[in-house]
Amino acid sequence: MRAAVLEQPGAPLSVVDDVEIIAPRVGEVRVRVRYCSLCHSDYSVVKGTFPVAEPIIVGHEAAGVVESVGPGVTHLQPGDAVVLNAIYPCGQCYFCQRGEHSICAHATQALITHALPDGETGLSRQGRRVLRGVGVGALAEFVVAPAASAVKIDADIPLDLACVTGCAVRTGVGAVLNTARVVEGATVLILGAGGVGLSTVQGARLAAASTIIVSDPVAERREAALRLGASHVVDPTREDPLAIAYGLTNGIGVDYAFETAGAAALIELGITATRPGGTTICVGAPPFDQSVTIQNAVLFASMEKKLMGSLLGGAHASYDILRLLAFWRAGRLDLASLITQRRPLAEINEAFADLGAGKGIRTVIEIG
Incomplete structure (x- = not known):
């Protein structure tokens, strides 16, 4: 099959047509990928921030047939339109049995190893194993995946819009509704306004937050945040987000702070920006070498502040993807505004260059 293969971190991707892929085994499906939008996690693998030692096909925010x-x-058949998911519930592990589907032991292990749950990848090229990047490996004509990771959607939903629900929208909206469970009338600070950050904005709007403050250095993204529901925007190169957050909350701090840019320093900023009893949610994926320091642990504890992680929005794939698309049908969730460019697979390196430079919000790659 045709695919964009990364031979080594930091090198350009090569679009080749000789990748071999297995037929679906027990409990698996093979999906013809139509669209895959690019996420910063893919970029981190391409640039070596999340290092890998073997050839890899990245791309995990995808939809196809x-x-x-x-x-x-039995629940899927040829011709079904589906959204692919890196994290999905196996239904059997310790975590799934306790309703913690977003940290399913089988799916998260596959996400970390870039392989299927049994350790195989189902992909090879010229005798070498090829990794199934970020749990999916969707910058390719086909994906073989556990059937539980493919969520069937209505045939009339445009797949180029549906694909962004596989990660960005699921992650941002889910962090608000599932992880933080933001209450009506709450005050919210969102640090970063990329695809995930702008989805977090929409999640906060869906939750009826009273104040939604968004900090991002890119003017285009701040403007998009205002269109999608932010009440205030901040340019952190010119203003202090912390001062703005305290100024808009009568000096007590925000109820919730979401770090969505993948920077540990912003997590620390979120902790400082939240009020006593407030919650900071780590949504982005900082590099492995970044750590978070809580400057005064006893003060943090005595103020009853909270720090939470959120993996792909704490979502149950088969429920939340359909819920997000229902919001879209009802006009309550804007998917189209997140997509600022579409490119063919042949332009994958240009698309990643744009992502690295902060151009646009989401680029959707047309596979076929």
Whole structure:
């Protein structure tokens, strides 16, 4: 099949047509990928921030059509339109049994290893194994995946819009509704206004937050944040987000702070910006070498502040993808505004260059 392969971190991706992919096995499906939008996590692998030692196909925010199903798969059939998911519930592990589907042991292990849950990748090229990047490996004509990771959607939903629900929208909206469970009338600070940050803005609007403050250095993204529901925007190169947050909350701090840019320093800023009893949610994915320091642990504890992680919005894939698309149908969630460019697979390196330079919000790659 045709795919964009990264041979080593930091090198350009090569669009090749000789990647071999297995047929679906028991409990698996093969999906013809139509669209895959680019996420910063993919960029981190490409640039070596999240290092890998083998050839890899990245891309995990994707939608397509089921081509074939393996034995035992009954809820999907060829021709079904689906959104692919890096994290999905196996239904059997310790975490799934406790309703913590977003940290399913099988799916998170596959996400970390860039392989299928059994350790195989199902991909090879010229005799070498190829990794299934960020849990999916969707910058390719086909993906073989556990059937539970492919969520069937209505056939009339445009796949180029649906693909962004696989990560960005699911992550941002889910961080608000599932992880933080933002209450009506709350005050919210969002640090970063990329695809995930702008989805967090929309989540805060859906939750009926009273004040939604968004900090981002890119003017285009601040303007988009205002269109999508932010009440105030901050240029952190010219203003102090902390001072703005305290100024808008009568000096007590915000109820919730969301770090969505993948920078540990912004997590620390969020902790400082929240009020006593407030919550900071880590939504972005900082580099492995970045750590968070709580300057005064006893003060943090005595003020009853909270620090939470959120993986892909704490979502249950088969429920939340359909919920997000229902919001879109009802006009309550804007997917189209997140997509600022579309490119063919042949222009994958140009698309990643734009992502690295902070140009646009989401670029959707047309696979076929």
